[in-house]
Amino acid sequence: MTENLADPQAMLPRRETAWGFAAAFIVMVAFFALAPFMLYPVFLMEVLCFALFACAFNLLIGYVGLVSFGHALYFGWASYFAAYAAKSWGWRPEFAVLLGTGAAAVLGAIAGLVAIRRQGIYFAMITLALAQMMYLVALRVKMTGGEDGIQAVPRGHLFGMFNLGNDRTMYVFILVVVVAAFLLIYRIINSPFGEVLKAIRENEQRTISLGYKTDRYKLLAFVLSATLAGLAGSLKALVFQLASLTDVHWNMSGEVVLMTLVGGLGTVFGPVAGAFIVVAMENYFSAFGQWVLVIQGAIFVFCVLLFRRGIVGELANVLHIKL
Amino acid sequence: MFEIFGVPSQALFGQLLLGLINGSFYALLSLGLAVIFGMLNIINFAHGALYMMGAFAAYLLLQYLGIGYWWALIIAPIVIGALGVLIERLFLQHLRNLDHLYGLILTFGLALIIEGLFRNTYGSSGQPYSVPESLQGGRNLGFMFLPNYRAWVVAFSIVVCFATWYGIERTRLGSYLRAATENPTMVRAFGINVPRMITLTYGFGVGLAALAGVMAAPIYNVSPQMGSDLIIVVFAVVVIGGMGSIMGAIITGFVLGIVEGLTKVFFPEASNTVIFAIMIVVLLVRPAGLFGRHA
Numbered sequence: 001m002t003e004n005l006a007d008p009q010a011m012l013p014r015r016e017t018a019w020g021f022a023a024a025f026i027v028m029v030a031f032f033a034l035a036p037f038m039l040y041p042v043f044l045m046e047v048l049c050f051a052l053f054a055c056a057f058n059l060l061i062g063y064v065g066l067v068s069f070g071h072a073l074y075f076g077w078a079s080y081f082a083a084y085a086a087k088s089w090g091w092r093p094e095f096a097v098l099l100g101t102g103a104a105a106v107l108g109a110i111a112g113l114v115a116i117r118r119q120g121i122y123f124a125m126i127t128l129a130l131a132q133m134m135y136l137v138a139l140r141v142k143m144t145g146g147e148d149g150i151q152a153v154p155r156g157h158l159f160g161m162f163n164l165g166n167d168r169t170m171y172v173f174i175l176v177v178v179v180a181a182f183l184l185i186y187r188i189i190n191s192p193f194g195e196v197l198k199a200i201r202e203n204e205q206r207t208i209s210l211g212y213k214t215d216r217y218k219l220l221a222f223v224l225s226a227t228l229a230g231l232a233g234s235l236k237a238l239v240f241q242l243a244s245l246t247d248v249h250w251n252m253s254g255e256v257v258l259m260t261l262v263g264g265l266g267t268v269f270g271p272v273a274g275a276f277i278v279v280a281m282e283n284y285f286s287a288f289g290q291w292v293l294v295i296q297g298a299i300f301v302f303c304v305l306l307f308r309r310g311i312v313g314e315l316a317n318v319l320h321i322k323l
Numbered sequence: 324m325f326e327i328f329g330v331p332s333q334a335l336f337g338q339l340l341l342g343l344i345n346g347s348f349y350a351l352l353s354l355g356l357a358v359i360f361g362m363l364n365i366i367n368f369a370h371g372a373l374y375m376m377g378a379f380a381a382y383l384l385l386q387y388l389g390i391g392y393w394w395a396l397i398i399a400p401i402v403i404g405a406l407g408v409l410i411e412r413l414f415l416q417h418l419r420n421l422d423h424l425y426g427l428i429l430t431f432g433l434a435l436i437i438e439g440l441f442r443n444t445y446g447s448s449g450q451p452y453s454v455p456e457s458l459q460g461g462r463n464l465g466f467m468f469l470p471n472y473r474a475w476v477v478a479f480s481i482v483v484c485f486a487t488w489y490g491i492e493r494t495r496l497g498s499y500l501r502a503a504t505e506n507p508t509m510v511r512a513f514g515i516n517v518p519r520m521i522t523l524t525y526g527f528g529v530g531l532a533a534l535a536g537v538m539a540a541p542i543y544n545v546s547p548q549m550g551s552d553l554i555i556v557v558f559a560v561v562v563i564g565g566m567g568s569i570m571g572a573i574i575t576g577f578v579l580g581i582v583e584g585l586t587k588v589f590f591p592e593a594s595n596t597v598i599f600a601i602m603i604v605v606l607l608v609r610p611a612g613l614f615g616r617h618a
Contacts, residue, residue: 067424069431114603117610121366121423122562126606129559133599140592250555254431261428293439300432304425305417 020321021186024269032175041167042239047279048178049236054259054271055185056228061257062266063189064221065201066116067124070131071229071256073111074104076248077134078230083150083243084143093156093164097177097234104230105223107134112222116215119204128250135248149244153237164238174235181228186268188224197221229256258296261303264310269323273312328589335588336467342584343577344473344542347480348374350576351535352557354487355528357566361504362524365415365426371554372437373529376403377536378545379441382452392455392541399537400530407529411522434551441547449544476538483534484573491569500524559602565615575613 035044053075060066082100085091091099115126138144145151155164164170188194199207200214207214237243246252255278263274278296285292303310309317316323327335352370359367380399384390390398410433418426454472461470491497503510503517511517536550543549564575579598587594605613 061424065422067427069427114606117606118562121360121427124424124427125366125558125562126602128555129562129599129602132555132559133596136596136599250551254435257428257431290439290442293435293442297432297435297437297439300435301414301429304429304432305414308421308425 020316020319020323021268024323028269028272029179032179036168036171041171043279043283045167045171045174045239046236047276048174049232049239050256050259050275050279051272052178052181052235053229053232054256054263054275055182055268056225056232057256058260058265058267058271059185059188059228060221060225061260062270063194063201064197064218066218066222067257068115068127068222068225068253069124069257070111070127070129070250070253071226072248072250072252073127073131073134074108074226074229075233075236075252075256076138076243076245077107078104078233079237079243079247080138080144080150082234083153083237083241086156086238087150087153090154091156092160093158093173093238096156097231097238100234100237101227101231104233105227108223108226108230109219112219112226116218116222128253131248131253132250135245135250138245138248144243144245147245149242150237151242153241153243155238155241170239174239177231177235181231182272185228189268193217193220255296258300260310262299262310264313264316264323265308267310267312267316267323270310270312274310277311330588332466333468338584338588339581340467340469340473340477340584342581342587343477344580345583346577346580347477348535348539348553348576349557349560349580350484350573351480351531352553353560353564353572353576354484354569355531356557356561357569357572358487358491358531359525359528360566362500362521363411363415363426364423365418365430366423366558367525367528368427368430368554369410369433369437370430370529370532370557371550371552372434373403373407373550374532374536374539374553375441375545375547375550376406376437377533378452378540378543378549379445379536380533381537381540382450382545385452392537395537396534400533403533403536404526404530408522408526410529411525415525416518416522434554438547438551445547447547449546449549452540452545454541472541476542479538480535483531487531488569488573556598559598563598563602563605563612565612567612568614571612571614 032044032048053071057068057071060068078100080100081103082096085099086093086096111127111130114130115123118126139146155170157163158169158173162169162173164173189197196207196212196214196217199210199212200217204214233247236247259274259278260271261274262270262277263272264270281295282292285295307314312323326332352374356367356370359365359370377399380402381392381395384395384398385392414429414433415426418429454470458472458475461468461473463469489497491500499510499515500520503515503520507517539549560576560579561572563579564571566572579601582601583594583597586597590597593600
């Protein structure tokens with residue numbers, strides 16, 4: 001573990017950490033397994049897709065200390081590729097999702113190579129600018145359908161057997177994929193690779209002096225994050241049967257920052273909680289039009305000034321466990 | 324009128340002028356961002372929203388108080404600059420010891436609040452703002468028709484940019500500012516009120532954005548989202564130029580505006596992405612930016 005006196009969680013013995021995680025993980029999975037009996041499945045699927053998106057984003061901001069302000073690029077473009085494959089080529093859903101995810105990985109590798117050439121605040125501006133560039137491309141090229149987007153995307157039959165047109169089947173599919181991706185992220189964070197990422201977050205110069213090629217680690221982390229964001233975007237395209245400009249717009253890049261911040265930067269469960277709260281809030285306030293922007297902005301300001309640990313971060317602090 | 328590379332001179336020089344005008348706004352905004360970043364170590368995401376407020380201030384002054392363009396040019400930057408001072412006192416001063424990213428996120432939140440409020444009140448469609456009477460019309464230069472107002476915008480932006488450069492690089496106050504950018508603790512030890520300087524710097528940068536907004540009002544429609552699209556391009560401009568040098572920010576802004584204008588003539592489909600493409604090339608060739616100091 002990285003030795004970091006500022007972060008009391010890092011001082012905890014490993015076993016205690018694992019128990020905290022296991023308990024919280026069971027609570028989370030149980031919640032999402034039982035929730036469809038009380039809440040709309042489509043709403044919950046939206047939450048799950050955004051939870052995965054936010055977890056992918058958190059991998060960068062929370063564990064490498066890189067702020068990408070352009071994650072909508074991977075999320076949105078993956079959803080375009082998945083939707084296009086499913087609709088125009090009639091691909092089966094698993095292949096459409098794989099294509100979208102792969103496309104996000106390629107885009108992430110290209111953008112990452114450019115963006116990691118600068119650090120800190122410049123990194124954020126570069127990722128934002130690259131995402132805006134690809135937004136303008138999406139506005140123009142034929143494949144995306146411009147203002148209309150790609151509509152009426154067929155959900156199809158998973159492995160040719162399970163009809164995803166049924167919301168319950170779709171829900172199980174989404175839940176399984178998102179939970180698997182969540183465990184993968186947990187595994188990455190707690191691997192030797194993840195420890196190097198945390199070392200870069202704490203002190204990049206020192207990590208370089210220890211002999212690590214930090215640029216390679218940062219690039220790989222960036223590609224992983226973009227890929228998982230792409231997975232989330234591809235799934236969302238199937239759930240809503242739609243890929244549109246909303247998902248590539250800078251607003252979406254801001255929303256994923258908001259979810260992660262509300263839930264807790266650098267906590268494993270924070271992005272999931274944050275996604276639930278933000279998606280619920282947006283559904284609730286959708287009738288109020290532009291007030292959603294104002295409320296989002298106010299939450300940003302509030303969190304930065306008074307609530308930097310986020311909900312899960314505060315909870316972990318009170319319970320003295322790592323979440 | 325004649326042709327250059329098969330393009331009528333009016334089209335070519337017209338786009339060049341439009342590019343120069345866009346360049347003026349890039350220069351004014353990236354200048355403000357650079358000055359603010361130097362003192363506060365914050366990238367002011369709200370810069371675009373404050374530019375939009377400058378344009379709205381001009382529109383509202385005319386609509387409700389009958390105050391015209393010339394007074395708006397003075398009043399709007401002062402009012403919006405004062406708002407900037409308030410923002411710094413209320414929010415930004417609490418972020419001094421935190422990671423850069425919190426400043427970016429907080430000002431992003433402020434931008435959302437401002438844009439949302441204006442959209443609620445004025446909708447997404449633009450409000451027209453007419454060119455002041457004394458600058459209406461234009462003149463025929465033989466190779467193109469030059470509208471007076473556009474000539475004024477370019478000339479005045481150049482004057483403002485160079486005045487700012489002179490103020491920072493050549494005056495005593497500017498030397499305090501530069502010293503405080505380098506080493507605030509030391510400057511404080513000499514008895515200079517650095518926190519107040521920081522507050523006023525933010526107010527000044529914001530005032531520049533508002534000034535650009537007033538100048539933009541008669542050219543573009545005054546609309547709530549006019550700032551958010553622009554600010555992202557300005558970020559790319561800042562990455563290309565690097566924030567180390569005031570003159571660098573000015574030159575980069577104007578040059579990129581012209582390049583964008585030329586692209587509009589020769590490759591219209593690439594015109595709104597060309598600046599981002601240049602950013603990628605610059606990052607690959609010279610990561611610190613054209614005028615940047617190596618970090």
